[in-house]
Amino acid sequence: MLHKPGVTESLAQNIVATRWEDIPAPVRHQAKRSFMNFFAVALAGCRTQPVEIALRSLSEFSGGKQVTLVGRSERIDALSAAFLNAAGANVYDFCDTHVRTVIHPTAPVAPALLAYAELRPVRGADLLLAFILGNEVEDRIGNAISPSHYNRGWHITSTCGVFGAAAGAGKLAALDARQMVSALGTAATQAAGLCECLGTAAKSASVGNAARNGLWSALLAEKGFDGPPEPLAGVQGFYSVLNETVDLSAVTDGWGDSWQIMATSYKPYPCGFVINPVLDCVLDWRRDHPAEVVTAVVVRGNPLLAIRTDRPDISTGRESQVSVQHAVAAALVTGKAGVEQFNDASARDPQVTALRGKVEVLRDESFSTIAAAVDITTADGKVHKLSQTAARGSDVNPFADSDLEAKLRTAAAGWDSSHDITPLIEAIWALDQSADVSKLASLAVLR
Amino acid sequence: MLHKPGVTESLAQNIVATRWEDIPAPVRHQAKRSFMNFFAVALAGCRTQPVEIALRSLSEFSGGKQVTLVGRSERIDALSAAFLNAAGANVYDFCDTHVRTVIHPTAPVAPALLAYAELRPVRGADLLLAFILGNEVEDRIGNAISPSHYNRGWHITSTCGVFGAAAGAGKLAALDARQMVSALGTAATQAAGLCECLGTAAKSASVGNAARNGLWSALLAEKGFDGPPEPLAGVQGFYSVLNETVDLSAVTDGWGDSWQIMATSYKPYPCGFVINPVLDCVLDWRRDHPAEVVTAVVVRGNPLLAIRTDRPDISTGRESQVSVQHAVAAALVTGKAGVEQFNDASARDPQVTALRGKVEVLRDESFSTIAAAVDITTADGKVHKLSQTAARGSDVNPFADSDLEAKLRTAAAGWDSSHDITPLIEAIWALDQSADVSKLASLAVLR
Numbered sequence: 001m002l003h004k005p006g007v008t009e010s011l012a013q014n015i016v017a018t019r020w021e022d023i024p025a026p027v028r029h030q031a032k033r034s035f036m037n038f039f040a041v042a043l044a045g046c047r048t049q050p051v052e053i054a055l056r057s058l059s060e061f062s063g064g065k066q067v068t069l070v071g072r073s074e075r076i077d078a079l080s081a082a083f084l085n086a087a088g089a090n091v092y093d094f095c096d097t098h099v100r101t102v103i104h105p106t107a108p109v110a111p112a113l114l115a116y117a118e119l120r121p122v123r124g125a126d127l128l129l130a131f132i133l134g135n136e137v138e139d140r141i142g143n144a145i146s147p148s149h150y151n152r153g154w155h156i157t158s159t160c161g162v163f164g165a166a167a168g169a170g171k172l173a174a175l176d177a178r179q180m181v182s183a184l185g186t187a188a189t190q191a192a193g194l195c196e197c198l199g200t201a202a203k204s205a206s207v208g209n210a211a212r213n214g215l216w217s218a219l220l221a222e223k224g225f226d227g228p229p230e231p232l233a234g235v236q237g238f239y240s241v242l243n244e245t246v247d248l249s250a251v252t253d254g255w256g257d258s259w260q261i262m263a264t265s266y267k268p269y270p271c272g273f274v275i276n277p278v279l280d281c282v283l284d285w286r287r288d289h290p291a292e293v294v295t296a297v298v299v300r301g302n303p304l305l306a307i308r309t310d311r312p313d314i315s316t317g318r319e320s321q322v323s324v325q326h327a328v329a330a331a332l333v334t335g336k337a338g339v340e341q342f343n344d345a346s347a348r349d350p351q352v353t354a355l356r357g358k359v360e361v362l363r364d365e366s367f368s369t370i371a372a373a374v375d376i377t378t379a380d381g382k383v384h385k386l387s388q389t390a391a392r393g394s395d396v397n398p399f400a401d402s403d404l405e406a407k408l409r410t411a412a413a414g415w416d417s418s419h420d421i422t423p424l425i426e427a428i429w430a431l432d433q434s435a436d437v438s439k440l441a442s443l444a445v446l447r
Numbered sequence: 448m449l450h451k452p453g454v455t456e457s458l459a460q461n462i463v464a465t466r467w468e469d470i471p472a473p474v475r476h477q478a479k480r481s482f483m484n485f486f487a488v489a490l491a492g493c494r495t496q497p498v499e500i501a502l503r504s505l506s507e508f509s510g511g512k513q514v515t516l517v518g519r520s521e522r523i524d525a526l527s528a529a530f531l532n533a534a535g536a537n538v539y540d541f542c543d544t545h546v547r548t549v550i551h552p553t554a555p556v557a558p559a560l561l562a563y564a565e566l567r568p569v570r571g572a573d574l575l576l577a578f579i580l581g582n583e584v585e586d587r588i589g590n591a592i593s594p595s596h597y598n599r600g601w602h603i604t605s606t607c608g609v610f611g612a613a614a615g616a617g618k619l620a621a622l623d624a625r626q627m628v629s630a631l632g633t634a635a636t637q638a639a640g641l642c643e644c645l646g647t648a649a650k651s652a653s654v655g656n657a658a659r660n661g662l663w664s665a666l667l668a669e670k671g672f673d674g675p676p677e678p679l680a681g682v683q684g685f686y687s688v689l690n691e692t693v694d695l696s697a698v699t700d701g702w703g704d705s706w707q708i709m710a711t712s713y714k715p716y717p718c719g720f721v722i723n724p725v726l727d728c729v730l731d732w733r734r735d736h737p738a739e740v741v742t743a744v745v746v747r748g749n750p751l752l753a754i755r756t757d758r759p760d761i762s763t764g765r766e767s768q769v770s771v772q773h774a775v776a777a778a779l780v781t782g783k784a785g786v787e788q789f790n791d792a793s794a795r796d797p798q799v800t801a802l803r804g805k806v807e808v809l810r811d812e813s814f815s816t817i818a819a820a821v822d823i824t825t826a827d828g829k830v831h832k833l834s835q836t837a838a839r840g841s842d843v844n845p846f847a848d849s850d851l852e853a854k855l856r857t858a859a860a861g862w863d864s865s866h867d868i869t870p871l872i873e874a875i876w877a878l879d880q881s882a883d884v885s886k887l888a889s890l891a892v893l894r
Contacts, residue, residue: 049671053667053670053672061511152683152688153682153684158636185643185649186644186648188649189602189643189650189652190639190653193636194635194636194685194688196678197636199675200632200673202635202672202675202678203636205637209637219504220504220652223503224500225649228646231641235600237600238641240600242689
């Protein structure tokens with residue numbers, strides 16, 4: 001009888017077989033863009049409270065100073081670094097988004113690979129290849145269960161990200177297909193994360209774990225730690241246990257014909273992805289109008305906008321990142337939507353708080369997640385009708401390379417305006433030429 | 448408006464408010480029995496392959512030699528020790544069982560508390576109280592979703608165990624109710640584990656994580672790491688996202704009227720809980736009959752017996768622990784059902800393998816999980832009808848204290864027959880008198 005490989009085995013074989021030569025130039029370039037965005041958001045989040053607390057706690061248990069923490073002078077063991085860099089990169093909801101799944105693909109994968117690259121020598125091309133494959137795996141695993149998985153309340157960046165980190169780290173470790181299945185199995189049994197935790201420090205636990213546990217799954221598999229033959233599609237596997245509606249063909253069909261990373265969007269604003277088109281509208285309008293005249297705002301968008309971000313009453317910066325009411329109010333009051341519009345002070349600003357109460361959210365199935373319409377009513381009774389069909393930075397209205405460089409420069413300057421971040425930018429664009437990427441993250445260390 | 452506490456807040460308040468004085472003497476004694484059983488199973492599992500690999504890997508990242516590993520001379524950081532001691536205690540499926548949920552309650556909780564007790568001074572009575580509360584929390588959280596959660600394929604020991612570890616460690620850390628809600632929230636977003644991994648090393652990852660991540664959740668909450676107000680019953684919380692049928696009243700109703708730990712059963716055999724009554728039948732029969740005459744065996748039991756353990760074709764010791772065919776065959780061939788009957792050699796024994804093919808499993812809703820019937824057909828055409836209504840060691844047919852002592856002595860002698868384990872046995876029975884339990888686990892270190 002011929003052996004018919006299962007879904008997980010087919011996926012593993014694809015990961016193992018794909019070479020740098022198989023990756024088209026635009027895909028390679030997109031991977032560099034994702035690293036540029038990663039360092040921007042990781043710098044923005046590297047000193048936030050969840051990272052500070054987790055670092056203080058992990059330091060009590062960690063050995064060695066193996067790996068760089070983005071933006072910080074401390075170093076820590078590789079597993080803890082993967083956790084902390086992932087948590088920091090995602091804490092502001094400022095990271096990249098795979099539109100179809102709403103996965104933030106880079107936060108769980110890049111930190112796992114950068115940690116690995118400080119343990120053992122890794123060439124730039126190998127880092128990019130592993131990163132592209134990690135993206136591919138987490139996004140494809142997510143495609144098979146979207147939108148039902150995220151809508152149910154699973155924090156899909158965490159639950160699928162652990163597979164991406166395992167696949168990418170497993171690629172760097174040159175696992176064979178059997179070991180790769182084991183790595184994906186150990187990742188599957190660690191898949192966790194609840195959207196209930198959005199807006200709190202606990203969100204960072206599942207995102208950090210996705211990177212840490214994915215990396216660890218690959219390292220364990222390398223040492224012979226085995227798992228079941230079909231962790232994804234088995235009767236009691238990931239898809240059956242965590243999901244209702246599954247399209248298994250999405251996992252491997254058409255592998256290599258196109259690459260999921262090309263569907264990545266990068267955010268201009270540090271808040272929930274679905275809020276971005278709303279802010280495009282509000283900031284455009286605000287350029288020519290004062291906030292004082294606003295009497296009511298009605299936001300219309302994809303149901304996910306209301307499901308995830310209809311939060312009129314919030315009190316912390318982290319909550320503010322997943323409140324469309326706050327985002328609209330803060331953008332109207334200040335005319336901006338940067339990190340300062342989503343901190344504790346902004347969340348408690350009396351002017352912003354008052355305006356939040358005037359924002360209503362409506363669900364409309366006809367909108368995609370990158371589109372929104374905003375009606376602003378002013379004191380003169382006039383209704384200003386605004387709309388955005390494709391949010392800035394989304395895959396169909398993409399950031400220029402210079403926009404991404406600017407995002408990184410802004411994030412670095414936010415901590416230390418004297419730090420020259422140009423060497424990091426140049427190193428990212430030259431990643432495919434690098435013989436050893438172990439010093440890459442150290443260029444993002446601000447003193 | 449009066450504040451009406453949510454499910455998680457009520458649970459947290461109960462954990463915080465319960466004192467040692469509230470715990471009846473039989474419950475205190477049962478906690479000691481669970482520790483006795485814990486050290487037996489942790490010793491049995493402490494040098495198995497999953498523990499060896501995980502220890503080798505974690506040692507690369509760990510700092511300090513904070514905490515004892517049961518049965519081993521190595522020491523490691525507290526989080527890693529919690530992982531490894533939990534993984535080792537559960538690896539043989541030899542640990543205790545909360546019958547209604549089929550949770551193995553001690554493996555995730557005891558290692559978290561013992562690790563804590565080597566970081567900071569803990570009195571014996573406080574250890575027992577935290578342990579009883581950790582049991583109570585994981586079992587009650589599991590009661591609300593049993594049997595659907597485990598039947599779906601969730602590894603309930605892992606998914607609910609992380610709450611028990613968080614609650615117990617949080618009690619030792621004297622968290623207030625608000626911090627306890629945060630600890631349970633960070634635990635909720637780390638709840639993971641798939642039954643698909645049973646019989647492989649990957650199973651140990653989720654059990655180890657339950658202890659490690661539960662402990663870490665409590666330590667993070669103590670430092671101000673917050674979570675959502677209703678991680679259990681929130682719209683996108685643990686119950687809604689991981690479950691279909693939930694009885695929320697099971698979480699807090701009647702708190703303190705009785706204690707879940709009294710429904711713990713202890714296993715005589717190192718294999719899946721549901722196999723135990725089958726082995727009672729087979730071993731009784733085998734005492735007076737040779738294996739050679741057996742031509743067919745039909746096993747009848749609760750549907751869970753077939754769902755979890757109908758595995759006629761297995762090749763490793765770990766798989767053998769969840770194969771009722773193997774258990775029956777090995778017990779018939781050797782007349783025993785100890786650790787040696789569930790190792791790789793036994794799994795590959797030709798005589799055992801041949802007999803496995805003669806064992807059939809039938810589902811019968813009328814059986815409880817602690818009951819089974821076995822029909823053994825012999826070469827003379829005779830059918831020997833055997834049955835067990837309450838497995839030995841189960842809550843209604845309990846082990847004597849001396850049985851538990853003997854189980855611990857056997858496990859210790861299995862590694863080192865010259866090691867005197869009596870001081871550990873005496874220390875466990877005297878736990879409530881101990882002023883500092885930091886040396887307890889070191890009595891289980893075999894040189």
